[in-house]
Amino acid sequence: MRPQRTLSWRSSAARWAVPALLGLVVAGSRGATPTHAPVIAAPGVANPAHIAAGGRPPPGPVVQNPYRGEPAIAHAGATLFVSMHCSDCHADAAAGAVGPNLGDGRWRYGASDAAVFRSIYYGRPRGMPAFGGLLGAQGVWVLVTYLRSLPPPPDLPTERFTQH
Amino acid sequence: MPAGDYAATRYSPLDQIDVANAPRLHPVWSFSTGVLGGHEGQPLVVGDTMYVVTPWPNVLYAFDLGRPGYPLKWKYRPNVSRAAIGAACCDVVNRGAVYADGKIIYNLLDGHTVAVDAATGHPVWETKIASVADGETVTMAPLVIGDRVIVGASGGEFGIYGWIKGLDLATGRVVWTGHNLGPDAGMLIKAGEFHPPYVSGTELGVRSWANGTWKHGGGPVWGWISYDPKRDLLYYGTGNAGPYDAEQRGGDNRWTSSVLARRPEDGTLVWAYQFTPHDSWDYDATGAMVLADLTIGGKPVPALVHFDKNGFAYTLDRSTGRVLVAKPFTHETWAKSIDLATGRPVENPAMQTGDTKGNVKGICPSLEGGVSPASPPAYSPQTHLFYTSTNNFCMDYKVHQIAYIKGTPYMGVSSPYTPGPGGNLGAFIAWDAATGRVVWKDKEPYPSWSGALVTAGDVAFYGTLDGWFKAVDARTGKLLYRFKVGSGVVGAPIAFRGPDGRQYVAIYAGIGGDWALLAGDTSSDDPTDLRAPNPLVKNLASRTSQGGMVWIFGL
Numbered sequence: 240m241r242p243q244r245t246l247s248w249r250s251s252a253a254r255w256a257v258p259a260l261l262g263l264v265v266a267g268s269r270g271a272t273p274t275h276a277p278v279i280a281a282p283g284v285a286n287p288a289h290i291a292a293g294g295r296p297p298p299g300p301v302v303q304n305p306y307r308g309e310p311a312i313a314h315a316g317a318t319l320f321v322s323m324h325c326s327d328c329h330a331d332a333a334a335g336a337v338g339p340n341l342g343d344g345r346w347r348y349g350a351s352d353a354a355v356f357r358s359i360y361y362g363r364p365r366g367m368p369a370f371g372g373l374l375g376a377q378g379v380w381v382l383v384t385y386l387r388s389l390p391p392p393p394d395l396p397t398e399r400f401t402q403h
Numbered sequence: 404m405p406a407g408d409y410a411a412t413r414y415s416p417l418d419q420i421d422v423a424n425a426p427r428l429h430p431v432w433s434f435s436t437g438v439l440g441g442h443e444g445q446p447l448v449v450g451d452t453m454y455v456v457t458p459w460p461n462v463l464y465a466f467d468l469g470r471p472g473y474p475l476k477w478k479y480r481p482n483v484s485r486a487a488i489g490a491a492c493c494d495v496v497n498r499g500a501v502y503a504d505g506k507i508i509y510n511l512l513d514g515h516t517v518a519v520d521a522a523t524g525h526p527v528w529e530t531k532i533a534s535v536a537d538g539e540t541v542t543m544a545p546l547v548i549g550d551r552v553i554v555g556a557s558g559g560e561f562g563i564y565g566w567i568k569g570l571d572l573a574t575g576r577v578v579w580t581g582h583n584l585g586p587d588a589g590m591l592i593k594a595g596e597f598h599p600p601y602v603s604g605t606e607l608g609v610r611s612w613a614n615g616t617w618k619h620g621g622g623p624v625w626g627w628i629s630y631d632p633k634r635d636l637l638y639y640g641t642g643n644a645g646p647y648d649a650e651q652r653g654g655d656n657r658w659t660s661s662v663l664a665r666r667p668e669d670g671t672l673v674w675a676y677q678f679t680p681h682d683s684w685d686y687d688a689t690g691a692m693v694l695a696d697l698t699i700g701g702k703p704v705p706a707l708v709h710f711d712k713n714g715f716a717y718t719l720d721r722s723t724g725r726v727l728v729a730k731p732f733t734h735e736t737w738a739k740s741i742d743l744a745t746g747r748p749v750e751n752p753a754m755q756t757g758d759t760k761g762n763v764k765g766i767c768p769s770l771e772g773g774v775s776p777a778s779p780p781a782y783s784p785q786t787h788l789f790y791t792s793t794n795n796f797c798m799d800y801k802v803h804q805i806a807y808i809k810g811t812p813y814m815g816v817s818s819p820y821t822p823g824p825g826g827n828l829g830a831f832i833a834w835d836a837a838t839g840r841v842v843w844k845d846k847e848p849y850p851s852w853s854g855a856l857v858t859a860g861d862v863a864f865y866g867t868l869d870g871w872f873k874a875v876d877a878r879t880g881k882l883l884y885r886f887k888v889g890s891g892v893v894g895a896p897i898a899f900r901g902p903d904g905r906q907y908v909a910i911y912a913g914i915g916g917d918w919a920l921l922a923g924d925t926s927s928d929d930p931t932d933l934r935a936p937n938p939l940v941k942n943l944a945s946r947t948s949q950g951g952m953v954w955i956f957g958l
Binding site for chain 2: 321322323324327328330331334335336337338339340343345346347364365366367368373395396398400401402
């Protein structure tokens with residue numbers, strides 16, 4: 240059963256359907272309710288690419304992905320990526336449309352799980368909606384796990400053209 | 404005015420540039436706008452000043468055409484929210500400004516209309532007309548009719564409750580808001596004054612949507628407005644219905660994918676006609692409604708001509724909305740014909756889409772349209788022909804059920820494109836709207852996304868996605884002149900007489916619009932966002948990349 244079918248379009252309130260879906264996705268993929276406690280991120284997570292004045296990066300809370308590397312969660316995240324409309328902005332398989340390509344191994348806001356979490360949880364200024372309120376930390380980590388599982392393409396900085 | 408006149412003909416009575424001397428055209432000036440988004444729309448020349456609106460962040464430039472090198476008189480930089488970028492379905496475009504009453508009036512992507520003093524560049528008023536949080540952005544070119552400024556919002560991909568508004572020219576105050584769907588009262592339907600040609604009854608905008616789905620049904624206004632002073636009617640097209648899964652919104656879904664005729668003063672809806680009932684292919688009808696007086700079967704007809712995304716060109720009686728001629732102008736597979744008695748398409752059952760239909764293959768045109776509504780046509784009263792860009796590619800279409808989540812797309816579609824027959828992905832054509840036939844056709848290797856211009860010199864102008872500005876003989880289509888303008892053209896050319904008395908033609912270069920999504924590899928400004936080439940237009944990025952330029956050509 241494709242999880243988006245659990246969203247009843249007759250129900251006007253997506254906000255009820257969404258947590259239900261999330262529970263279903265995570266539970267269904269793992270056969271049980273997750274045991275990891277979700278970790279809430281707070282402002283101050285460092286992006287290692289940022290230049291630190293005086294060479295001192297500001298300390299931030301340690302934020303860890305409770306599902307890191309779990310294939311079943313990544314699989315559930317792929318479904319969530321469609322049902323949360325991520326794919327309508329980032330294209331199928333996150334290849335990039337209105338929002339950037341999320342599978343090219345390159346990140347505007349940093350490559351760490353924490354940075355990707357922040358992008359989804361709090362949103363980003365050029366029109367990336369904040370999904371933390373809708374999905375909670377747990378749901379966002381499911382998505383982070385999916386995005387980080389996309390096979391990193393061989394970095395292809397050169398595009399060659401064959402004319403006909 | 405964005406289209407040169409109220410009738411939206413994009414015809415210029417200037418004739419200095421003609422078929423004989425057009426091969427001697429050459430660029431006389433160019434200017435980089437400093438902005439990389441898709442440069443749709445057109446410059447606006449008023450007196451000795453040329454005004455240019457850029458894509459987001461919607462800078463307004465005023466060039467002094469009376470001085471050598473056309474230096475800027477001023478530029479106006481509004482503080483437009485960055486958050487609107489993600490809510491714009493198809494790049495952060497703007498389709499141009501309008502002049503009236505000493506003011507330049509245009510829309511900002513983040514849902515505002517601004518009026519700027521045309522002489523000084525100082526803002527006169529600014530009105531919030533749309534809500535980005537609800538998925539509304541504003542890309543259309545406003546039109547001023549009397550003391551009303553007519554504006555609408557994009558957001559057919561975000562589940563908006565589509566509308567058009569009339570603002571007060573002096574103050575910017577919203578005088579009326581007419582929805583394009585939903586209850587009669589919200590649509591500004593008044594008892595005894597609404598006469599759609601093929602249907603009757605009340606609350607059509609509610610009854611044609613299963614389960615109240617009109618509330619997020621789309622029906623945006625992101626194209627062009629035209630106006631007939633004699634009938635005192637303004638005309639505009641509405642966009643697609645949402646979500647893309649048509650089975651989620653049973654019924655005809657009035658009045659999405661339609662043309663609506665209203666009174667400019669108070670917005671009263673006078674008639675409406677739906678091109679694509681129960682839109683199942685994202686066939687917006689936001690393309691221009693061109694008003695022309697034609698002779699059909701020996702009889703003079705006050706016509707309205709519209710090239711629809713669905714691949715048919717319609718010739719309507721603009722007094723009543725009745726269809727007189729409807730014929731395909733490009734390859735299409737979704738309908739056999741349009742039944743003139745009922746006004747309805749005779750649809751191909753194999754091309755119906757929905758979440759129970761699976762992946763439906765070979766639908767032509769694609770959801771990009773047989774022509775993009777962003778590419779307005781032109782009409783010459785001399786040749787009696789219409790000129791338009793066209794596309795020739797198809798799609799597979801697979802939708803899934805989707806829930807409405809405010810602030811995110813309400814789409815749920817996967818729709819890869821495939822080339823249409825004939826080996827060309829686009830063409831620039833001349834069209835006889837009285838009989839519904841192609842008179843000549845200039846094939847283009849890539850989809851043709853530019854607006855058209857035709858002049859009294861019998862020269863038609865357009866640009867190509869791979870960056871050629873072209874002048875062709877309006878009677879034969881023969882290429883007279885071309886020049887590589889640096890980036891693909893998705894804007895529309897204009898002709899004007901300079902302060903020196905000479906005729907010029909101006910056009911934007913700056914690939915974008917849907918091509919910002921479809922050919923993401925034409926972008927190079929973000930090292931963290933690499934896009935694979937689109938198999939449909941594999942080598943496009945070898946011929947063009949992003950970049951906003953204004954060009955002026957002369958003899």
